[in-house]
Amino acid sequence: MHPIGVTCPFFKPRIRFILMLVWFGLVVFGCTAGSQQRVSDGASKWECDANADQAMQIGDYQTAIELHQRFLKDHPGNGKCLYHLGYAYGQIEQYDQEIRYYEKADVAGYDADESLFINMGLAYGRRLRIDESKKAFEKALAIKPDSVDAYFGLAQTYELNIEYVKAAKTYERALALDPENVDVLLRVSVFYADIGEFQKASELLEKILQIDPNNEVAAKFLQNLRKE
Numbered sequence: 001m002h003p004i005g006v007t008c009p010f011f012k013p014r015i016r017f018i019l020m021l022v023w024f025g026l027v028v029f030g031c032t033a034g035s036q037q038r039v040s041d042g043a044s045k046w047e048c049d050a051n052a053d054q055a056m057q058i059g060d061y062q063t064a065i066e067l068h069q070r071f072l073k074d075h076p077g078n079g080k081c082l083y084h085l086g087y088a089y090g091q092i093e094q095y096d097q098e099i100r101y102y103e104k105a106d107v108a109g110y111d112a113d114e115s116l117f118i119n120m121g122l123a124y125g126r127r128l129r130i131d132e133s134k135k136a137f138e139k140a141l142a143i144k145p146d147s148v149d150a151y152f153g154l155a156q157t158y159e160l161n162i163e164y165v166k167a168a169k170t171y172e173r174a175l176a177l178d179p180e181n182v183d184v185l186l187r188v189s190v191f192y193a194d195i196g197e198f199q200k201a202s203e204l205l206e207k208i209l210q211i212d213p214n215n216e217v218a219a220k221f222l223q224n225l226r227k228e
Contacts, residue, residue: 046080046110056088064088079110090123099123114140114147121153125160133157148178152187164195182208186218198225 052067068085075081086101102120110116121136134157140150155170171188178184185208192201205222208215 046078048078048081048084052081053084056084059091061088061091065092077108079105079108080113082108083110083113083116086123087119090119095123095126099127111139112143114143114150116140117143118147118149118153121150121157125153125157128160130157130161146177148174148181148184151177152184155191159191167191168195180211182212182215182218185211186215186221189218189221193221193225198228201225 049067049071052064052071055061055064055067065085065088068081068088071081072078072085082101082105086098086105089095089101090098099120102116102123105116106120117136117140121133121140124130124133124136134154137150137154137157140147141154144150151170151174155167155174158164158167158170168191171184171191174184175181175188185204189201189204189208192198192204202222202225205218205225208218209222212218
């Protein structure tokens with residue numbers, strides 16, 4: 001299985017997948033190496049506090065918040081730090097604060113890291129701010145046109161807004177970019193089942209079982225679909 005998102009040695013992207021839920025989160029935390037590879041000449045200015053990021057890496061989000069806030073007192077325009085602070089707030093479910101700091105990071109000029117806009121899109125989605133969610137994912141795609149995460153998040157937004165035709169097309173774009181990603185295949189199979197396209201859902205589940213014969217979730221889901 002190929003992981004979704006930007007590879008980072010500390011923050012590995014993952015899908016927090018809960019079968020049959022419409023909205024769930026993609027975590028794509030931009031690490032130093034990943035971000036700097038995509039930021040041009042001004043990349044070196046986006047340095048965050050090492051201790052603050054270390055707290056983030058071990059999941060101590062309250063400490064991470066305090067240390068990022070302390071760092072920002074001396075570096076109020078550090079877009080990367082603002083992004084990391086927003087991410088930390090999101091991890092403790094303070095979603096309005098999460099959005100606030102993502103927006104501050106964007107205004108500060110930290111606008112060449114697609115993972116910021118992917119997480120921003122998801123945060124807007126949790127607050128049902130659909131138009132803003134779409135725009136955030138579109139910004140991510142403008143930065144990285146082959147981002148599976150961005151297509152996947154945009155598809156979720158369309159689905160959430162009951163725009164099923166657009167959702168289907170966008171999910172298919174994600175699958176075209178990473179056709180053997182079991183997490184994406186599973187989520188798209190749920191989408192097709194939800195809209196009554198049981199044959200398509202079954203085909204995707206069968207593909208999952210070809211890739212991962214021991215996938216119990218896919219096997220059980222397929223068994224249930226065959227009873228329909």
